Amino acid sequence: MTFRKKGSKNPPLLSLEFILQNHADFVACVGMFFVLGLMFEGTAEVSIVFITLQHGVTFPAVEAEAEAETEAERATAPKFLYHYGAKDLATVFFYTLVAIIIHATIQEYVLDRINRRMQFPKQRQGKFYESGQFSVFFLVSCIWGTFILVSENCLSDLTVLWKAHTHNMMTFQVKFFYISQLAYWFHAFPELLFQRSRPQELSQQAVYVGLHLFHIAGAYLLYLNHLGLLLLMMHYFVEFLSHSCDLFYFSDEKFQKEFSLWAIVFILGRLVTLIVSLITAGFQLAGGQNGNSDDSAEDVNVLAAKIAVLSSSCSIQAYVTWNLFNVQLQRWMEEDAPLQAPSVKKKRIKGRFCRKGMENGVATSNRLLDSPQMRKEKSS
Structure with missing residues (x-):
């Protein structure tokens, strides 16, 4: 994503340049309409659909405690669960507006000030803004997702990874996490226009965003919530290291050798992601074949879904690893170019x-x- 530089003169009112420069203000006004709708009785019901989570189901406390195996699970047994539905599209739309506002706030009050202080060249400003935005998002998502994994007992009981929740439901924090993730990646598409991405980068960015949307939506719709959450945390942690190293590299090129070890962590993270996917899907495959027919019919983790999860997981890991090699080769070529230029100059002299x-x-x-x-x- 390239740097959106404001011109010295004010553009014409309602022109494309004017909209691009003030898109966050327009989006904030649209979001305020939904918030103000809560104040009036006639529009409150419509605003609630956009702002709060929908498709909630009251779960009987007696049944929740009966299905809990330990005392800790009985104490924390959810009494109100959620499933997905068509109204989630309205909620995703509203939080997409929120993501656009947060994106513009981080860029204006954090990244722009760092850019003015460091005075990056124009060819690096776009990569700096991209790495800065992704670093903040991946860091917040890792902390948030890890908290959910701990509170849902996913790390202490690994069988939760390949078991759907009671009656294919999800808790409030899990659903809100997935809604927020979908909203963030949906907001990335209009940001390609707002940030004036170059044509040669547009297709690559669109594929990158589309792959994240595909896998997050797949885990959400197939009720693979905990497995998808764990895989996302491993993926986001590696991506956070990647973009953090890019920020250090942009600040000073001497960090290139010290921070080149992130490539090893990157590959190890991809291998761990594939291993977790194979183990969880393999265990559930064996359990589904030997289990009862009623349980297999009620479980959404059928054979076709597992094969789709494994194939998609392998495809995205291969794609991201291929991009790693391309980026590393490009950096090596950039490092060799300044070394060859002085030798040619000496020959001419x-x-x-x-x-x-x-x-x-x-x-x-x-x-x-x-x-x-x-x-x-x-x-x-």
Whole structure:
């Protein structure tokens, strides 16, 4: 994403330039309409659909405690669960507006100030803004997702990863996390226009955003909430290290060698992601084949879904790893270019020096002294 530079003159009102420069203000006004709608009885019901989570189901406390296996699970058994539905699209739309506002706030009050202080060249400003935005998002998502994994007992009981929640439901924090993730990645599409991405970067950015949307939506719709959450945390942690290293590299190129080890962590993270996907899907495959037919019919983790999860997980890991190699090769070429330029310059200077004192390999100083003009000057 390239740097959105404001011109010295104010653009015409309602022109494309005016909209691009003030898009966050327009989006904030649209979001305020939904918030103000809560104040009036006639519009409160419509605003609630956009602002709050929908498709909630009251779960009986007795049944929730009966299905809990331990005392800790009985104490924390959810009494109100959620499933997905068509109204989630309205909620995703509203939080997409919120993501656009937060994106503009971070860029204006944090990244722009750092850019003015560091004075990055124009060719690096776009990458700096992109890495800065993604670093903040991945860091917040990792902290938030880890808190959910701990509170949902996913790390202490790994069987939760391949078991759907009671009656294919999800808790409030899990659903709100997925809604927020979908909203953020949906907001990335209009940001490609707002940030004036170059045509050669547009397709690559669109594929990157589309892959995240595809996998997050797949985990959300198939009720693979905990498995998808764990895989997202591993993926986001590696991406956070990647973009953080880019920020250090942009600030000073001497960090290139010290922070090149992130590539090893990057590859290890991809391998761990594939291993977790294979283990969880493999265990559930074996359980689904040996289990009862009623349980298999009620479980959304059917054979086709598991194969789709494994194939999609392998495809995105291969795609991201291929991008890693391309970026690393491009950096190596950029590092070799300055080393070759001085050698060419020295050769040219050396050639000029030789032409002044030499001609076809013979010194010209004595020939100039023996010329007829110099002889006349000496005789006079």
